[in-house]
Amino acid sequence: SQYQIAVVVGSLRKDSFNRKLANAMVKLAPPEFSFKQVQISDLPLYNQDDDANPAESVKRLKAEITAAQGLLFFTAEYNRSIPGVLKNAIDHASRPYGQSVWAGKPAGVLGASIGAIGTSMAQQHLRNVLAYLDVPTLGQPEAFIQVKDGLFDEVGNISADSKEFLQNWINRYVAWVKKHAD
Ligand code: FNR
Numbered sequence: 001s002q003y004q005i006a007v008v009v010g011s012l013r014k015d016s017f018n019r020k021l022a023n024a025m026v027k028l029a030p031p032e033f034s035f036k037q038v039q040i041s042d043l044p045l046y047n048q049d050d051d052a053n054p055a056e057s058v059k060r061l062k063a064e065i066t067a068a069q070g071l072l073f074f075t076a077e078y079n080r081s082i083p084g085v086l087k088n089a090i091d092h093a094s095r096p097y098g099q100s101v102w103a104g105k106p107a108g109v110l111g112a113s114i115g116a117i118g119t120s121m122a123q124q125h126l127r128n129v130l131a132y133l134d135v136p137t138l139g140q141p142e143a144f145i146q147v148k149d150g151l152f153d154e155v156g157n158i159s160a161d162s163k164e165f166l167q168n169w170i171n172r173y174v175a176w177v178k179k180h181a182d
Helices: 017-028 056-067 084-092 120-132 160-181
Strands: 003-010 033-037 070-075 107-113 144-146
Touching: 003 017, 003 056, 003 084, 003 160, 017 033, 017 070, 017 107, 017 160, 056 084, 070 120, 070 160, 084 120, 107 120, 107 160
Parallel strands: 003 033, 003 070, 070 107, 107 144
Antiparallel strands: none
C-alpha cells in the first residue's frame, strides 16, 4: 500500500490493552494504509557505548522506522509517565547523534488504561519527547481511552459505543499523514 505505518506499542504485556487497541484501530484505516507493529521487546537497554556497534534488533528497529511514512504510538501509563520500554526504543532510534530516524515522520499518540485519566499524563510526556525529536504529532482529537468491559467485542474489534470516536480519530490521523507525506 501507499502509506506504511510503524506502530509502536508501549507495553510488553502479552494481554496488553494497548496492543489490543492497536490491533483493532488499524482495521479502521483505509486500504491505502498498512500497519506494522515494531518489536521493542528484544532491544537491549540503551547504552551510548554501543552506538558504534548496534545490536541487530536496533538496526531492525531503525530500518523499520526509516521505511515508514508515519508513526502510531499506543502507550501504557506507568507511574504517570511512559513505560521505560517505550522510552528505551525511542532513545535507540534517535542515536547515534545526527542519525535519528524519527525526524519528520507524522505521528499519532493514543493510550489505554483502566485508570480514569486514560494515560493522559503518559501521552503528554510522550508528546514532549516527540516534539524534541522533530516528529509532527497530531494534536486533536486526543484519545485517552479508559478500558471498560465492552470496549472490544468478542473478536477484538472496537465495539459500537467507541467506534464512532475512534473512527473519527483514524480519519483525522490519515489526513495528517497524507498532508505530511505529499
Ligand atoms: C500502572 N498502571 C497505571 N495506570 C494509569 O492509568 N496510570 C498510572 O500511572 C499507572 N501506573 C502504573 C505503574 C506500573 C508499574 C504498572 C505495572 C501499571 C496500570 C496500567 O494502566 C495497566 O497495567 C494497563 O493495563 C497497562 O497497559 P497494558 O499493558 O494493558 O497495555
